[in-house]
Amino acid sequence: MRIVVTGASGFLGRLLADALLRAGTFGGEPIGRLVLVDRVAGAGRPQAGGPLVQEVHGDLVEEMETVFAEPVDVLFHLAAAVSAECEADFDLGMRANVDVTRALLDRARAQSRSGGPAVRLVFASSIAVYGSHPDLPLPPAVSETTLPLPRSSYGTQKLMCEHLIADCTRRGFLDGRVVRLMTVVVRPGRPNAAASGFLSGIVREPLAGLPAVCPVDPGLRVALSSPRRTVEGILRVAEAVRGTGPGRLEGPLPVNLPALTVSVADILATLRQVAGDTVADRVTVAPDPAVEAIVGSWPADFDHRRAGALGLEPDADFLSVLRDYLADHR
Numbered sequence: 001m002r003i004v005v006t007g008a009s010g011f012l013g014r015l016l017a018d019a020l021l022r023a024g025t026f027g028g029e030p031i032g033r034l035v036l037v038d039r040v041a042g043a044g045r046p047q048a049g050g051p052l053v054q055e056v057h058g059d060l061v062e063e064m065e066t067v068f069a070e071p072v073d074v075l076f077h078l079a080a081a082v083s084a085e086c087e088a089d090f091d092l093g094m095r096a097n098v099d100v101t102r103a104l105l106d107r108a109r110a111q112s113r114s115g116g117p118a119v120r121l122v123f124a125s126s127i128a129v130y131g132s133h134p135d136l137p138l139p140p141a142v143s144e145t146t147l148p149l150p151r152s153s154y155g156t157q158k159l160m161c162e163h164l165i166a167d168c169t170r171r172g173f174l175d176g177r178v179v180r181l182m183t184v185v186v187r188p189g190r191p192n193a194a195a196s197g198f199l200s201g202i203v204r205e206p207l208a209g210l211p212a213v214c215p216v217d218p219g220l221r222v223a224l225s226s227p228r229r230t231v232e233g234i235l236r237v238a239e240a241v242r243g244t245g246p247g248r249l250e251g252p253l254p255v256n257l258p259a260l261t262v263s264v265a266d267i268l269a270t271l272r273q274v275a276g277d278t279v280a281d282r283v284t285v286a287p288d289p290a291v292e293a294i295v296g297s298w299p300a301d302f303d304h305r306r307a308g309a310l311g312l313e314p315d316a317d318f319l320s321v322l323r324d325y326l327a328d329h330r
């Protein structure tokens, strides 16, 4: 089995690749080769024992020949431009998110047309596909049957890709699976250009002795998921057998991963409880209307029965999310 991960040097791509390497199998079958694609060089991975790792460095569009040089069985498509950069640069978002995905779908389709396997293509989408509008408010609990109405270019691009993947699946070109991720917290390392990046920053930076700005009213409620739960969710949706009944992936809809709903004030209070006043006092609240407009348009309350049917659960509380982060990164 040959598995490809795009965006493999990114935050989640790296964790997903590690999880696949640890497991050594996918859907009960041994992984023969794991192809890790990113324009940024990865950390390098041990080659002993498990699947053979091939790291491909370059822009995905230019590396398509390499990616599809041999049949692809499973493709995790995580490479993307993130929310704030897509809002700042429309063309960049269209290229990085829509054109790249379209090119991948074309290659996957060509593979099955020439008699190769239908690629199981797993797409990392986002709750940014949802948005509230004065004339069309969100229901009290958002589910996969809620009409997505994105309020950002990033959310619109993700939704365009979701529809393309659904149509390619309907036509039998590939087996597309869409996983909508909650905001993943706590993201380690350096801040990124996601509008929701502060949700990690207000924890990570003070713990590292640095000041942090909270650009929203602390009363804002948000839907989160820890890195562990997120990777578990992506893999569960990817490996699920299609059909009806517990553990099966039923019907054509995307899967919203389970959300832990908290207010930003809850996050700050948990940081104070665990790390003390000196650390928590490093956060300054200074609302930024541009960030509030994007993050405030995303839903916070979800009905996660569809993910629950696959055995997925949200994080218990923010305390456990913070403890996971401290265990993994300190």
Ligand SMILES: NC(=O)c1ccc[n+]([C@@H]2O[C@H](COP(=O)([O-])OP(=O)(O)OC[C@H]3O[C@@H](n4cnc5c(N)ncnc54)[C@H](O)[C@@H]3O)[C@@H](O)[C@H]2O)c1
Binding pocket: 006, 007, 008, 009, 010, 011, 012, 013, 037, 038, 039, 040, 058, 059, 060, 061, 077, 078, 079, 080, 081, 082, 096, 100, 124, 125, 126, 127, 181, 182, 183, 184, 185, 192
């Ligand atoms: N992290 C989150 O909170 C979150 C939430 C919702 C959805 N998502 C989605 O999950 C996926 C992974 O998120 P992440 O946080 O790991 O992102 P990330 O920014 O950390 O990683 C993305 C990686 O993709 C690479 N990349 C982008 N375009 C590329 C291209 N054309 N060719 C080669 N490499 C390219 C980048 O170099 C980067 O390493 C993304 O699709 C993102 O939209 C993430």
